[in-house]
Amino acid sequence: MHFNIFRMRIKKDIISCRTCVYRQLLFGDLNDIEYGLINEGRTEMLFKRGETIKHEGEAIQSFLYLRSGLVKLYKTDKTGKDHILSINKPGDFVSLLSIFSGNTYRYSITAIEDTLVCDVNLEVLKYLVSTNGNLSLRLLNRMSKTSDEIIDNQFELAQKQVKGRVAHLLLFFANQIYRKNSFNLPLTRREIGELISITTENTIRTLSEFRKDGIIDMDGRKLMILDKDRLDIINKGG
Amino acid sequence: MHFNIFRMRIKKDIISCRTCVYRQLLFGDLNDIEYGLINEGRTEMLFKRGETIKHEGEAIQSFLYLRSGLVKLYKTDKTGKDHILSINKPGDFVSLLSIFSGNTYRYSITAIEDTLVCDVNLEVLKYLVSTNGNLSLRLLNRMSKTSDEIIDNQFELAQKQVKGRVAHLLLFFANQIYRKNSFNLPLTRREIGELISITTENTIRTLSEFRKDGIIDMDGRKLMILDKDRLDIINKGG
DNA sequence: TTTTATATATGCTATAAATCATTTAAATTT
DNA sequence: AAATTTAAATGATTTATAGCATATATAAAA
Structure with missing residues (x-):
């Protein structure tokens, strides 16, 4: 609220x-x-x-x-x-x-x-x-x-689980919004969860995991996608 | 398919x-x-x-x-x-x-x-x-x-868990579609799951449970709501 | 600056719901 | 009518994820 x-x-x-x-x-x-x-x-x-x-x-x-x-x-x-x-x-x-x-x-x-x-x-x-x-x-x-965008997004999310959803969100910002692989996340971890329907804890955990795996780098809000190919695979459910 | x-x-x-x-x-x-x-x-x-x-x-x-x-x-x-x-x-x-x-x-x-x-x-x-x-x-x-209807529906479902979703679905047919408490379900158990985003098994299990609890009566596709008040409570998350 | 609140970060536990397995029943198709 | 497919029904098991607890860091307010 x-x-x-x-x-x-x-x-x-x-x-x-x-x-x-x-x-x-x-x-x-x-x-x-x-x-x-x-x-x-x-x-x-x-x-x-x-x-x-x-x-x-x-x-x-x-x-x-x-x-x-x-x-x-x-x-x-x-x-x-x-x-x-x-x-x-x-x-x-x-x-x-x-x-x-x-x-x-x-x-x-x-x-x-x-x-x-x-x-x-x-x-x-x-x-x-x-x-x-x-x-x-x-x-x-x-x-x-x-309306299509909202409905399609729901449809996409419904098929993914936590990691896929986070990957999807990161690719959305990188491809649709900022058109680059390095940007400041405009949403808190909580808000990300509110957008992709997962808990704040799982958002944080998954981002941390992505960092440990060398897929992204983070410093607070600053985020950089290091391995977009793997993110794509995770997004598609790999 | x-x-x-x-x-x-x-x-x-x-x-x-x-x-x-x-x-x-x-x-x-x-x-x-x-x-x-x-x-x-x-x-x-x-x-x-x-x-x-x-x-x-x-x-x-x-x-x-x-x-x-x-x-x-x-x-x-x-x-x-x-x-x-x-x-x-x-x-x-x-x-x-x-x-x-x-x-x-x-x-x-x-x-x-x-x-x-x-x-x-x-x-x-x-x-x-x-x-x-x-x-x-x-x-x-x-x-x-x-568009509102679809979006609102997704919003409603996102807040409910299995029992609430099934209750919601039954009330939808009773109130919005057939306007009576006794009707033939036009959807298979599988399709109900596809509409409210739960598995077929959970749809079946939940309907069986509602019957055991005297909330509904069923005979194949024929369905009768016996206790709409309880269904409303379950729908609202009770 | 100090205090307070909010955000980020992880580990542990609980649990809801998916998955798997099997049976019976009801429709379709041959 | 027999055979086959699809639907309904339940039990047992697994798993993903929510929930809870707690710590630290950061930002906002006093």
């Missing part, structure tokens, strides 16, 4: 949608009027690592997308334990799975690295969807892929 | 979209031209229990919705084991999670009861989405809810 204090800083209109690198990726081709609508009332918010951007159950008033940083989407169960659904990276539409089905968030969103979020009026998006067919298809595609 | 022979019978235009009970539910208000497009080239297909409607990886050429019956959506892993993602019932848009993200099915679909499926041209749907804003919002809403 996270009871972080909001210390976001609002940076209004530092970059217009017109010059945003994610513009095309997110919305495709929009006309000037449409961009104007998006830009209007738009805010940019900076969150420090550990700060919660949205709490599960909170009313949805805007749609969010990540400009930089990294966040986790997670749900908290009755016993207070968090279950991480996915890690979202720049360009991701972090509220996409919630905004069209209800009026509250179905998961919490917390920054796991310093994160810059764009916050745009939701009614504007809904208006644009209802008048722009290409945007609709684009969003249906994005939502479908977002 | 399922290698069933296709023995579907095609019943063309027995019911028009105009009189279909799911029309409004699925598409909202469409005009005559739009209904005409949907009806054109539409086929209805009947599948017997056990027959596979679509195989994972198969090209998507149409969109499907369930008129009657029950199906399972599932993925097969490298070892040949099936993992059931969800059970779909009449009114469900069984291909929704696949049609907007790629051109092949991301899961297989098999009838677990005799099932009537409507098969409609996909290009027509995409055309309607791109020209009808209400329909777009409606589909975004449906897709979001479909």
Whole structure:
């Protein structure tokens, strides 16, 4: 559970949608009027690592997308334990799975690295969807892929046991997120466990074992993959 | 794994979209031209229990919705084991999670009861989405809810152990699917395991235990819930 | 700086659930 | 109707992993 204090800083209109690198990726081709609508009332918010951007159950008033940083989407169960659904990276539409089905968030969103979020009026998006067919298809595609990723991940994890899951997690960060073999783990050992459904102890134990076996090297959060081939084999269940 | 022979019978235009009970539910208000497009080239297909409607990886050429019956959506892993993602019932848009993200099915679909499926041209749907804003919002809403259901279900299961999962499954059929306490289980013990991620043996053992404890009564596939309160408690982890 | 809390690290133990083995029953197929 | 396959049922055994205990290190707060 996270009871972080909001210390976001609002940076209004530092970059217009017109010059945003994610513009095309997110919305495709929009006309000037449409961009104007998006830009209007738009805010940019900076969150420090550990700060919660949205709490599960909170009313949805805007749609969010990540400009930089990294966040986790997670749900908290009755016993207070968090279950991480996915890690979202720049360009991701972090509220996409919630905004069209209800009026509250179905998961919490917390920054796991310093994160810059764009916050745009939701009614504007809904208006644009209802008048722009290409945007609709684009969003249906994005939502479908977002959902696929979560489902596929669950499917993958269900077939692996502890070592395979940890290997999978390390390869995910190396290949999907950082695109290099050396990086700072953005998650604590506990959070890794919450993401791959194992205990904190087993996460720690397995990482230690990987180090002893010369597969990785670690120094606190700093992690380096030394033998990616073996990690691949372990990931595939070897 | 399922290698069933296709023995579907095609019943063309027995019911028009105009009189279909799911029309409004699925598409909202469409005009005559739009209904005409949907009806054109539409086929209805009947599948017997056990027959596979679509195989994972198969090209998507149409969109499907369930008129009657029950199906399972599932993925097969490298070892040949099936993992059931969800059970779909009449009114469900069984291909929704696949049609907007790629051109092949991301899961297989098999009838677990005799099932009537409507098969409609996909290009027509995409055309309607791109020209009808209400329909777009409606589909975004449906897709979001479909995805939520699968994700929430995984979240629920992750917190339960064997007995809780079996209880959860029985309550799902009683409350969500059949809306009565006595029904024929549409899944084998093995399939139940594939849906709630436990072994066949544990499914059988747990059902036997529930019977011994007077919580349920069974005769093969026929199942009757005798003590729903206890089942609720077990489901909640008691 | 000192205190407090949180994260990392390992060993030991308990246990839930998978695996293996075997039997009976019910469907399919020939 | 006989043969074969698949499903259901239980007992015994193994194993992976959770749970518990405790120590150290690191980070946050007083």
